[in-house]
Structure formats: structure tokens, C-alpha cells
Amino acid sequence: MKIMTCPLNGPRNISEFSYGGEVRARPRPGADPAVVADYLFHKTNQPDVVREWWCHVPTSYWFIAERHLATDQILRTYPAAEYLDQEAQP
Amino acid sequence: MPLALLKAGFRDRSKPPPRELPATPELKKSYDVVIIGAGGHGLAAAYNLAKTWGIKSVAVLDKGYIGGGNTARNTAIVRANYLTPEGVAFYKESMGLFETLSQELDFNVMYTRKNHLTLGHTDAAMRTMRWRAEVNKHLGVASEVIDAKQVAEIEPRLNMSDAVRYPILGALYHPVGGTARHDAVAWGYAIRAAQMGVEIHQLTEVTGLEVTGDKVTAVHTNRGTVQAGRVLQAVAGASSHVAKMAGLRLAIRTIPLQACVSQPVKPIINAVVVSGSLHCYIWQSQRGELVMGGAVDPYPLWSTRSSLEFKEGLMGHMLELFPFLSEVRMMRQWAGMSDMTPDFAPIMGKTHLANYYIDAGWGTYGFKATPVSGKRMAECVATDTTPDIIKPFRHDRFTRFEQVGEAGAASVGS
Numbered sequence: 001m002k003i004m005t006c007p008l009n010g011p012r013n014i015s016e017f018s019y020g021g022e023v024r025a026r027p028r029p030g031a032d033p034a035v036v037a038d039y040l041f042h043k044t045n046q047p048d049v050v051r052e053w054w055c056h057v058p059t060s061y062w063f064i065a066e067r068h069l070a071t072d073q074i075l076r077t078y079p080a081a082e083y084l085d086q087e088a089q090p
Numbered sequence: 091m092p093l094a095l096l097k098a099g100f101r102d103r104s105k106p107p108p109r110e111l112p113a114t115p116e117l118k119k120s121y122d123v124v125i126i127g128a129g130g131h132g133l134a135a136a137y138n139l140a141k142t143w144g145i146k147s148v149a150v151l152d153k154g155y156i157g158g159g160n161t162a163r164n165t166a167i168v169r170a171n172y173l174t175p176e177g178v179a180f181y182k183e184s185m186g187l188f189e190t191l192s193q194e195l196d197f198n199v200m201y202t203r204k205n206h207l208t209l210g211h212t213d214a215a216m217r218t219m220r221w222r223a224e225v226n227k228h229l230g231v232a233s234e235v236i237d238a239k240q241v242a243e244i245e246p247r248l249n250m251s252d253a254v255r256y257p258i259l260g261a262l263y264h265p266v267g268g269t270a271r272h273d274a275v276a277w278g279y280a281i282r283a284a285q286m287g288v289e290i291h292q293l294t295e296v297t298g299l300e301v302t303g304d305k306v307t308a309v310h311t312n313r314g315t316v317q318a319g320r321v322l323q324a325v326a327g328a329s330s331h332v333a334k335m336a337g338l339r340l341a342i343r344t345i346p347l348q349a350c351v352s353q354p355v356k357p358i359i360n361a362v363v364v365s366g367s368l369h370c371y372i373w374q375s376q377r378g379e380l381v382m383g384g385a386v387d388p389y390p391l392w393s394t395r396s397s398l399e400f401k402e403g404l405m406g407h408m409l410e411l412f413p414f415l416s417e418v419r420m421m422r423q424w425a426g427m428s429d430m431t432p433d434f435a436p437i438m439g440k441t442h443l444a445n446y447y448i449d450a451g452w453g454t455y456g457f458k459a460t461p462v463s464g465k466r467m468a469e470c471v472a473t474d475t476t477p478d479i480i481k482p483f484r485h486d487r488f489t490r491f492e493q494v495g496e497a498g499a500a501s502v503g504s
Contacts, residue, residue: 002397015399019389034489041341041432041488045330047392069344070392 002072006056007063007079020053023064023083049075051083110281111156114292120317121149121289123471124309125324126296126332128152129161130272130457131449132324133279133290134464135471140286142465143472148288151311153295157276160327163394163426164457165349165383167362167373169206169267171233173222173499176482177435178229180462183479185231187461188270197278199270204373205244205361206267209411210235211256215367218498219262226264236263245361247412254410256367267362269373272457279464299335304444306336320471322447324463327427328392329437329450336446340437341488342429345386346393347454348400350423352415354378359412366501368407379421382408385501386428386454394425428453434501435494438467438483439476447471448485455500 002014022044027035044050047070054065054077064083066076101107123139125132128150139145152158168188170181187194188201210216219235226233237260242250250258280290291313299321300308306321323332333340355378364371369385384404387397401423409416429451431437436459437451449467452459466477476484482494 015388033491037489037491038339042339043330043341043343045340045343045390046334047331047344069390072391072393072395 004054004065004074005077006059006061007077008061009056009059012056016057018055018057020055020062023051023053025087045069053080111277111290112284114294115289117149117291117294117311117314117316118289120319122147122319123149123322124316124318124320125150125322126309127159127323127325128156128276128280128290128292129159129324129326130157130276130279130460131326131452131463131467132322133157133276133283134460135322135324135449135467136288136290136464137279137283137286138465138468139472140283140288143468145472146287148283149316150283150288150290151294151296151309152290152292155292156280156290157273159325160426160428160452160456161272161276161460163347163349163424164272165371165373165381166269166272166375166457167206167267167371168201168270168458169264169362170231170458171206171208171222171226171262171264171267171499172496173218173225174435174494174496175225175229176494177496177499178225178231180479180483181458182229182231183465184459184462185266187465188458191270191275191278191461195278195282197274197281199274199278200376201270202268202376203266204268206264207241207245207361207363208262208264209241209258209363209365209367210260210262211258211365211367213259216259219260222262222499231264232266233262233264236261245359245363247358247414248363249411249413256365256410269362269375275457275460296332296335301337301443304442306443306446318445320445320447322449322467322471324449324467326429326450326452326456329429329448333448333450336441336443338441338448338485340450340485341431342437342451343390344392344427345390345430346395346425347383347386347428348396348423348425349381349383350396350401350404350420351375351379351381352418353421355380355418363411365407365411368410370404370407370411372408372412380415380418386430392427394427396423396425432488433493434496436463436483437485438463438480439470439485440474441485450485451483453500
């Protein structure tokens with residue numbers, strides 16, 4: 001069984017989690033449709049370390065994981081607040 | 091064929107057998123067309139470039155061996171009963187080419203019609219199937235909705251009991267759907283392309299692309315650098331990785347798709363049986379193995395590992411359809427890396443670079459498109475115009491919010 005460590009619930013079976021996509025900076029309100037389309041559809045998707053949204057389904061808890069896309073190694077998981085605080089800074 | 095067999099039988103045994111596919115030659119300094127990826131799609135494009143368009147200065151580069159990627163990792167099913175008019179027209183052309191491919195290549199690709207059944211277990215699924223059947227029939231693809239009794243007649247070993255989680259209510263019946271030998275398709279295209287002068291460079295990994303202005307001018311490989319007039323990438327599974335070298339970002343996520351075969355048994359299943367609600371499909375190969383697969387993995391990964399979760403889920407569902415399988419052992423398992431697009435349709439045609447063409451986004455439906463993709467991508471590269479039939483799949487459709495919407499018919503759910 002593959003284990004993922006949820007920042008709220010600790011180490012749990014990967015089947016309890018749902019993948020939520022790459023972490024990307026959201027376009028500002030009123031952004032050009034092409035920018036919104038790029039945000040929605042285009043992916044970085046490289047065999048490298050990526051930041052991803054994950055959800056622990058039984059508790060509906062969303063957080064961020066750093067995972068290597070080629071080895072499936074989960075390097076770090078942390079609360080979304082850590083990222084959102086960074087994004088909010090100018 | 092019998093004459094060829096006789097000739098082979100009387101061959102001088104003291105000499106090695108003649109080699110149909112030449113060994114990898116030295117890389118030349120330049121080619122008119124460089125194709126990245128020697129899978130079915132890349133080789134079919136090379137074959138068509140040489141045969142139809144007379145372009146013979148073609149190099150097909152692959153970091154592995156011929157047909158060793160997803161061409162060898164699919165489950166060999168061929169069908170055209172898609173949902174969107176764009177998809178149906180495209181796969182219909184592919185089916186037509188499959189029908190005569192063995193003659194065309196003078197190489198047996200073992201294309202076999204097998205009565206393709208997509209089971210419906212809910213009213214909603216049956217409604218989608220009626221929609222698919224009407225689109226199919228309108229475009230001239232043999233496809234109809236049949237009831238449970240007819241399903242049982244076509245595949246008598248299916249569990250038709252209604253004492254299961256998902257009883258079988260009916261099916262979308264696609265009599266021309268079937269299978270072909272995936273390796274043979276790659277080998278056939280490779281041999282005939284090589285005979286016309288196409289060079290196939292195995293163990294030649296593309297490490298970078300040199301972009302000057304709006305053109306790719308050179309392709310760097312582990313065996314040296316080649317100049318290229320035009321470049322086509324056909325590396326589904328690793329599309330985002332190669333596209334990045336050309337400065338392209340794609341609407342693709344790389345997700346493993348797993349499959350397995352059972353030990354060989356006597357002929358027992360005649361049809362290709364697919365269930366969207368149960369996320370699984372099965373058919374029996376000419377060797378007697380039951381070929382089984384399901385939906386893609388729950389999250390992206392650039393790996394061809396197999397997982398226990400997949401097999402547990404698949405077998406649980408498969409036993410509901412065919413309870414006798416509980417006595418059959420699994421023999422082999424594998425996975426391929428799938429290019430998943432948001433709309434379950436491929437990405438084909440020209441790019442933002444003037445001489446760079448892309449054939450990607452092949453999700454879980456790449457093998458069945460091999461002949462048409464080779465034909466149309468060759469046309470696209472040779473004429474530098476996108477053929478009408480692949481225009482809906484152009485790579486910038488996402489930027490314009492013009493998706494194709496094939497999810498209802500392209501997969502077994504996820």
C-alpha cells in the first residue's frame with residue numbers, strides 16, 4: 001500500500017486521497033480568456049518534482065503535496081495556507 | 091502467402107535468414123523530415139510520407155526500439171463507435187484502413203472483427219448509447235443498441251443475472267469492432283517504409299531541439315545532431331517532455347493505464363466486452379489469453395509500474411461480468427503512459443512553429459488511430475496544411491474553448 005501523509009490526519013492509505021491538479025497561480029479577475037484557458041487546460045506535466053493539490057476525501061481536507069512525477073516519491077505535504085499566504089504577498 | 095512459406099521452407103539453412111528491417115544506419119547530417127518516435131504513429135507517418143508524397147529523406151528516431159512504447163502496451167482493440175461527429179469520422183477512416191492494412195503492407199496484422207459490445211447497466215448509460223448509435227449510423231458506422239436478450243445471444247457466458255450491483259440492461263453493438271496485432275502494425279509499417287528509403291534509428295534519443303526564430307533547425311540526439319527540414323513529434327506518453335524542447339505547453343497529463351492477461355485457456359469469449367460503469371473490458375486473444383484492462387490510474391505518473399489496487403478493482407468488476415474467471419489465473423501485467431487531454435480527443439497538426447508538427451494526446455485510444463493518424467499527419471507535414479478531418483484536434487483548440495467532448499465514448503471512466 002502506498003502511504004501519503006496528510007497534514008491534518010497523518011499517514012493514510014493513498015486510496016483515501018483524491019488528486020486535484022497542479023498548483024498554479026490563479027488568473028486575476030477580468031483576465032484575458034486566453035490566460036484563463038491556459039490556467040484551466042495547459043499543464044506543466046514534466047517528469048520532475050511538482051506541487052499538487054490533494055484532498056483527504058473522508059475529511060474533505062485540501063492540502064499541497066510535493067511529489068516526483070517519475071518516481072512517485074512524495075517529498076513533502078503541507079497545509080494549503082502555507083502556499084496561499086505566499087501567493088497573497090505582493 | 092503459401093508460396094512465401096514454401097520459399098522459406100527451402101531456404102539455405104547454413105546462412106542467417108534474410109533481414110527484412112535494416113540495422114540502424116549512421117546518422118546523416120540532414121533530412122527533409124525527422125520524426126521523433128518509432129511507434130505505430132511515427133512509422134505510419136514515415137510510410138505515408140514516402141509512399142504517397144514521395145518524401146524519402148526521412149529519419150525516424152526512437153530512444154528505445156521499434157514499437158517498444160505504447161504501441162506494445164495497448165490492448166489492441168480497434169473500433170469506430172465514438173460519440174462526436176468529429177471523432178466518428180476520424181476513427182471510421184482508421185477502421186477502413188485497418189480492413190485492408192494486411193494487403194497494403196503485405197504483412198499480416200491479424201485484423202479480426204470480433205463483435206464489440208459496450209454494456210449498459212443504467213438508464214443513463216443506455217441513453218448515451220442510443221445517442222452514440224444514432225451519430226454512428228448517421229455517419230455510416232455499423233452500430234446499434236441491443237437489449238439484454240440479444241447481448242446474451244452474442245456473448246452467452248456473460249452473467250445476465252439481475253442480482254448484481256450493475257445488471258446488464260443492453261449494449262451498444264458494433265459488429266465491425268475487433269482487434270489487430272499491435273506489434274505487427276509497427277513492424278509492417280517499419281519494413282515497408284525502410285524499403286522505400288526511410289531510415290529508422292533505434293536507440294537514438296532526442297535530447298534537445300534547436301529553435302531559431304519560428305523554426306526548428308536542428309535536432310540534438312545522443313548520437314549527434316541532425317538538421318531537419320520539418321520535424322514531427324509522435325511520442326504519446328512522453329509528449330509534454332518532447333514538446334517542451336520546442337517551447338510548447340500542452341493540455342496533457344501523463345497518467346498510467348494498466349492492463350493484464352490471464353493464462354491461456356480454450357476459446358470461451360467471442361466478443362470484445364466493455365463496461366463503462368464497471369470500468370473494465372475483456373477479449374480473448376488468438377493465443378487464448380484473456381486480455382483485460384480498465385480505467386487510467388487515479389493520479390498522474392511518468393511510470394509503467396503496476397499496482398495491486400488496480401488489479402483488485404479490475405478483478406472485482408470482471409468477476410461480476412464473468413464469474414467463471416475466479417478459476418483463471420493472471421499471467422502477465424503491464425502499464426503504459428497515457429497522454430490524457432481534458433476532452434479525451436487527440437492533439438494533431440501544426441504548431442506555433444512553422445516546421446514543427448505534433449501528433450499527441452492519444453490517451454487510451456492511440457492504437458486504433460494508427461493508420462489514419464499516419465496518413466493524415468504525413469499529409470499535414472508534406473503539404474504544410476492541416477487536413478479537414480484532423481482540424482477539430484488542433485493543439486490550440488483549448489485556448490479557444492473549442493473542445494471536442496469525447497469523454498462519453500473514449501474511455502471506460504475514471
